[in-house]
Amino acid sequence: MSTPAWIRPATLKEALTMRRDYNARPLAGATDIYVRHRAATGTLPPLEDRPVLYVGHLPELTSISEDGKGWLRIGAATVYTDILEHPDTPLLLRRAIEELAAPALRNAGTLGGNIGNASPAADAVCALYALHAEVDLAGHAGERRVPIAQLITGPGKTTVGADELITAVSVPMDRPGSFHYYRKAGTRRANALSKIAFCAGGTVLEGRLTGLGVAVGAVGPTIVHSRDLEVRAEGSDLARYRKLQQEESAPGGFLTARYMALISPISDQRSTDAYRRRVTENLLRDLFERTIPTLLSGKAG
Amino acid sequence: MKNEIRFSLNGKEETLPGDPRRRLIDVLREDFGLTSIKEGCGEGECGACSILVDGRVIDSCILPAGAVEDRTVETLESIRETERGEKIVQALTRGGGVQCGFCIPGMAVSIESLLRTNPRPDEHAIREGISGNLCRCTGYQQIVEGVAAIEHVEGDNS
Amino acid sequence: MSHPVEQHPVTKTVERVDAREKARGETRYLADIPFPGRLFARVVRARIVRGEVVARNTPSLPEGYILVTADDIPAGGKNCVRMIEDDWPVFSEGTVRYYGEPLALLVGPDRATLAHLTEQCERAVEFRQQEAALTIEDALLCRGGAIHGTDNVYCDYQVVKGDPDGAMAGAARTIEGEYRTGFQEHVYIEPQSLVGTREEGRVTIYISTQCPFYVRKAVATALGLPQEEVVIIQTPTGGGFGGKEHYPDVLATTVAVALTRIDGPIELILDRMEDLEVTSKRHPSRVRYKAGLDEAGRISAFDVDIAFDGGAYESSSRVVLQRGMFSSNSVYEFPHVRVRGRAVATNSAPSDAFRGFGAPQGLFAAEMFLSRLAREIGVDDLDLRKDYLLQQGSTTMTGGRIHEEVKLPEMLEHVLRVSDYRRKREAYAAAARDNGANGTDGAASAKPLGGIGLALFKHGSAFTGSGEQEIIKARVRIRKRADGRPELLVSNVEIGQGVLTTFCKIVAQVLEIPYTDVVYDDHNTSHVPDSGPTCASRSVAVVGYLLQEAAKKLKGRLHEPGEFEVEQVYKHPEHLRWDAGTLSGDAYPSYSWGVNCIEVAVDPLTWEVDVRGVWTAYELGRAIDEEIVRGQIIGGAIQALGYAGLEKMENPEGRFLQRTMADYCIPTSLDYPGVDYALFDNPYPWGPFGAKGGGEVVFDGIGPAYAAAVQQAIGREVTRLPVTPEYISELVHEK
Ligand SMILES: Cc1cc2nc3c(=O)[nH]c(=O)nc-3n(C[C@H](O)[C@H](O)[C@H](O)COP(=O)(O)OP(=O)(O)OC[C@H]3O[C@@H](n4cnc5c(N)ncnc54)[C@H](O)[C@@H]3O)c2cc1C
Ligand code: FES
Numbered sequence A: 001m002s003t004p005a006w007i008r009p010a011t012l013k014e015a016l017t018m019r020r021d022y023n024a025r026p027l028a029g030a031t032d033i034y035v036r037h038r039a040a041t042g043t044l045p046p047l048e049d050r051p052v053l054y055v056g057h058l059p060e061l062t063s064i065s066e067d068g069k070g071w072l073r074i075g076a077a078t079v080y081t082d083i084l085e086h087p088d089t090p091l092l093l094r095r096a097i098e099e100l101a102a103p104a105l106r107n108a109g110t111l112g113g114n115i116g117n118a119s120p121a122a123d124a125v126c127a128l129y130a131l132h133a134e135v136d137l138a139g140h141a142g143e144r145r146v147p148i149a150q151l152i153t154g155p156g157k158t159t160v161g162a163d164e165l166i167t168a169v170s171v172p173m174d175r176p177g178s179f180h181y182y183r184k185a186g187t188r189r190a191n192a193l194s195k196i197a198f199c200a201g202g203t204v205l206e207g208r209l210t211g212l213g214v215a216v217g218a219v220g221p222t223i224v225h226s227r228d229l230e231v232r233a234e235g236s237d238l239a240r241y242r243k244l245q246q247e248e249s250a251p252g253g254f255l256t257a258r259y260m261a262l263i264s265p266i267s268d269q270r271s272t273d274a275y276r277r278r279v280t281e282n283l284l285r286d287l288f289e290r291t292i293p294t295l296l297s298g299k300a301g
Numbered sequence B: 001m002k003n004e005i006r007f008s009l010n011g012k013e014e015t016l017p018g019d020p021r022r023r024l025i026d027v028l029r030e031d032f033g034l035t036s037i038k039e040g041c042g043e044g045e046c047g048a049c050s051i052l053v054d055g056r057v058i059d060s061c062i063l064p065a066g067a068v069e070d071r072t073v074e075t076l077e078s079i080r081e082t083e084r085g086e087k088i089v090q091a092l093t094r095g096g097g098v099q100c101g102f103c104i105p106g107m108a109v110s111i112e113s114l115l116r117t118n119p120r121p122d123e124h125a126i127r128e129g130i131s132g133n134l135c136r137c138t139g140y141q142q143i144v145e146g147v148a149a150i151e152h153v154e155g156d157n158s
Numbered sequence C: 001m002s003h004p005v006e007q008h009p010v011t012k013t014v015e016r017v018d019a020r021e022k023a024r025g026e027t028r029y030l031a032d033i034p035f036p037g038r039l040f041a042r043v044v045r046a047r048i049v050r051g052e053v054v055a056r057n058t059p060s061l062p063e064g065y066i067l068v069t070a071d072d073i074p075a076g077g078k079n080c081v082r083m084i085e086d087d088w089p090v091f092s093e094g095t096v097r098y099y100g101e102p103l104a105l106l107v108g109p110d111r112a113t114l115a116h117l118t119e120q121c122e123r124a125v126e127f128r129q130q131e132a133a134l135t136i137e138d139a140l141l142c143r144g145g146a147i148h149g150t151d152n153v154y155c156d157y158q159v160v161k162g163d164p165d166g167a168m169a170g171a172a173r174t175i176e177g178e179y180r181t182g183f184q185e186h187v188y189i190e191p192q193s194l195v196g197t198r199e200e201g202r203v204t205i206y207i208s209t210q211c212p213f214y215v216r217k218a219v220a221t222a223l224g225l226p227q228e229e230v231v232i233i234q235t236p237t238g239g240g241f242g243g244k245e246h247y248p249d250v251l252a253t254t255v256a257v258a259l260t261r262i263d264g265p266i267e268l269i270l271d272r273m274e275d276l277e278v279t280s281k282r283h284p285s286r287v288r289y290k291a292g293l294d295e296a297g298r299i300s301a302f303d304v305d306i307a308f309d310g311g312a313y314e315s316s317s318r319v320v321l322q323r324g325m326f327s328s329n330s331v332y333e334f335p336h337v338r339v340r341g342r343a344v345a346t347n348s349a350p351s352d353a354f355r356g357f358g359a360p361q362g363l364f365a366a367e368m369f370l371s372r373l374a375r376e377i378g379v380d381d382l383d384l385r386k387d388y389l390l391q392q393g394s395t396t397m398t399g400g401r402i403h404e405e406v407k408l409p410e411m412l413e414h415v416l417r418v419s420d421y422r423r424k425r426e427a428y429a430a431a432a433r434d435n436g437a438n439g440t441d442g443a444a445s446a447k448p449l450g451g452i453g454l455a456l457f458k459h460g461s462a463f464t465g466s467g468e469q470e471i472i473k474a475r476v477r478i479r480k481r482a483d484g485r486p487e488l489l490v491s492n493v494e495i496g497q498g499v500l501t502t503f504c505k506i507v508a509q510v511l512e513i514p515y516t517d518v519v520y521d522d523h524n525t526s527h528v529p530d531s532g533p534t535c536a537s538r539s540v541a542v543v544g545y546l547l548q549e550a551a552k553k554l555k556g557r558l559h560e561p562g563e564f565e566v567e568q569v570y571k572h573p574e575h576l577r578w579d580a581g582t583l584s585g586d587a588y589p590s591y592s593w594g595v596n597c598i599e600v601a602v603d604p605l606t607w608e609v610d611v612r613g614v615w616t617a618y619e620l621g622r623a624i625d626e627e628i629v630r631g632q633i634i635g636g637a638i639q640a641l642g643y644a645g646l647e648k649m650e651n652p653e654g655r656f657l658q659r660t661m662a663d664y665c666i667p668t669s670l671d672y673p674g675v676d677y678a679l680f681d682n683p684y685p686w687g688p689f690g691a692k693g694g695g696e697v698v699f700d701g702i703g704p705a706y707a708a709a710v711q712q713a714i715g716r717e718v719t720r721l722p723v724t725p726e727y728i729s730e731l732v733h734e735k
């Protein structure tokens, strides 16, 4: 039998077989693939002769469920609109998706695609970093679960195996004390690509900060984050937080300075390195000098 | 794997001609003659190629035709024949919403998609609903006002 | 929205004749029209910025495909796209002046094969590359050697009023300023499209265009045919804005040459990326001002030096430049003025017409310089402007007269009132003083920084100087058909601006019949007389007037039997004079006037600008249809806001960086709020029912008003468009 050009498997199991047997390219919403491999009017997109494995219809990949332990498991091929419409979607992810592209794109695009694309400017992925999301992968050898930050290794690069599919993304649901901070400096108000995507979240309960997550997109080859820094702030009350911040006398304190050291923005057709640097610093300072201290001092509404 | 790909197009069961990797816009315009669908960019930015898939607006220029298998596709050709479709057409024509007109069919499809889930959108919701449809002529305001003035139509919101 | 005056019946809104069909998706644009046996074409382009072709190793083509080059131009034809000069070749004969310059045209039946062959052909060309000149400074230094002539200057004009040298020499104080604006791409949503074929033996081009007779002239010249042998049929055009004024000629000539080898039909539709990358853009500009002040602090001398980046071929740069020069004093009268203007050659795609046609560049610079003067002199911005306002009888910088009553003072008062300008301006100034937030990145506060700005401006209707009389010589006819309906025979076309409706209304109003009885659907150059191009805010103002006058000849005759025609030819109003040699006299027959006010809030964290309000007032003579005029006002404002804040196109190495619509961002529905407007009636005797032009003035003032608002918000002087967040953050960080 000749290699099929378009494969529409009936089940996830069949999809995995096809993926392995044909080195097929997974395709969900096509909003990345069909732009990257753009076809002239009336022609086929140049897909490098790899068969396409359509996964957008697979029930195993398009459901959203709670795991009973406070996590929401979102099928990798669930379209953005369905994620927005789900009542338990964490606010940070919701905010990122609300500002992602436009309705027609949100009716087609998926989290799996945003991860597979592995762009440093991927907005939903940026929120997933800040939420410490975990990604489920299935392959012929079985299933595995990896933290999002370990899955993406460079621009357009992931550790998704050649025989694997992303099946779901799990994020902790909001709970009492959850906060989120989201800013996107885009090329315009809607249907915009990020010049900087900035996501932060965590919980402040009884004056203590836990689960801090900070992620900045489009200022380096991958989304910038730091488990170490997040851990440094874990469990802080206002006094400890202030002390941590004073470990460096730079504007915006220790955390701002350390995050600034991690970014490496470039100039491109959308923005400049200087702008990306300044705005990142402003947002870091807004988060670390204003938002978090206010939350910790219990003054927030 | 079956070789026939079936889908519903403007209320009729159809078979997809040709390669499933073809862009849906080409299939609809060239094989089915549905020229209300326009190509303004071919990269998902302008919305001129908007159609409804399972009742939601999608850009047909970056959608492989095979992705609509077993799904429902509607274009302005069928929407304009419905009561709400006619109201949308009137909202666009009466309030000065149409200039060169090239973006307008896509705009109408996005408005239909919006009204199906939100029959009484406020200004912000309308602006949000058409934010993927670029218009270089009107500045959008007349379109937004026209849609805001549409009376709610009971209809099939499936 | 307000109506300071009672409406004339012609101003009352009607339903546009083309709207319903367009809203139902039934209008057939070029790509929607079936052409049996259609072949496809693709332009083979040079993938270098500047240089010479050393070798063309054209691959052998499969059966059914042809490669058309300059060699195919028939004897008697000419390898040029005739515009004003003949310097722009249809196909490069070896010299490449800009990235993407056409080398050849490939024609064949299958689009995928064509795409593949085009790439092969492009890769097979070998070049010797040369250093490119990409900025006005590069051009004046002749970087890499002259592109045009010996000095890269397409034209160098000077306008002098009074004794600027004497006045400048005697000035007690001088103040200078320099302003720049960037490229702008039209982004008509329908890309450039045409089909060339032979019908009854004649070369026939169906095309999305503003100017069918320009296309005819260019095709006839390239092929060496009498103009009547070429037929151009305009198809419903999905936006133009100046981008389909000359550029369609560039594409049509390539297909026309192909028609000497095969009969077609041949379709050429630009891919959006190609369209963004190779078509003409708005001229980038550099404008330098120097003002001389006398002892009393009054402006006695005004010296302006304007340079426009004309790109690789001259195209219509000289006329765009002239309009830029004539806009450089904005709506003010100074006693002694010198304006020098140069259009220079660079290795960018040729710059060409874009709504406003040079005026937005000149007006931006003028308004920003005036606000600098006010600051330096220490007077209020508005007071300074009021002191120098043109009025009826004033002498313009070209020594012409302002013939009409100038309603700017009442328009200004109106805008000040509805925008609450004075109070807000003062409040924002006080806020900036109090919190000292200006100039410090979000450190002090994340509170938005507010600002409000104003601009005053005017736009001359119709062609510059004696252009209407000597170059265009517009002619219109109305045919009384056998069925009793009048049919308009003009070459002006609908590009979204509403002429299909306004022309019918004008004629219907004269004939006292319903506007829907008027027929206006023939856009074939062999059927209609040349009433000139669809540009320069001239359609309603000039051609509409001719139609009104022609309709008067038809009045009372609609019931006469049979078919007959009446004609009207352009006559220049006798009170106007113009000397094209010295650029002196009445540069325009009339002006449309405007006042714009914009309020912004600048985010001190991201330097994004939120537009809080846009208030406008216009005097356009009289509106022929209020809804259509409103469409121009709002559409023009949003397009100009894009120019002012969003639309950035750069070519630091010659090739444009922004070549997708994801990277070249035009406004969406969420970027800007609604636009408030007021119309001031001031009927113009030589316009139809008193109308003047309205298509461009609505673009002109937004840039300076926006810049002025941002300037107040950030407490830094703005001297460039577009005012992007990147630019703002640079300004704030400069010491
Ligand atoms: C006009 C426009 C605007 C956009 N705006 C934004 C924006 O604002 N922010 C943003 O982040 N992105 C934006 N995008 C990019 C894109 O829409 C998103 O990245 C989207 O999430 C991609 O999802 P998809 O399902 O369409 O991906 P696809 O194109 O189907 O796939 C993308 C990649 O992921 C792989 N993949 C998909 N599913 C799986 C799976 N289950 N397992 C393994 N690999 C998989 C594919 O093989 C491919 O490599 C925009 C795109 C367009 C066209
Ligand atoms: S043509 Fe599909 S979005 Fe522009």
Ligand code: FES
Binding pocket: B097, B098, B099, B100, B101, B102, B103, B104, B134, B135, B136, B137, B138, C189, C238, C239, C496
């Ligand atoms: S009406 Fe022309 S693009 Fe919208």
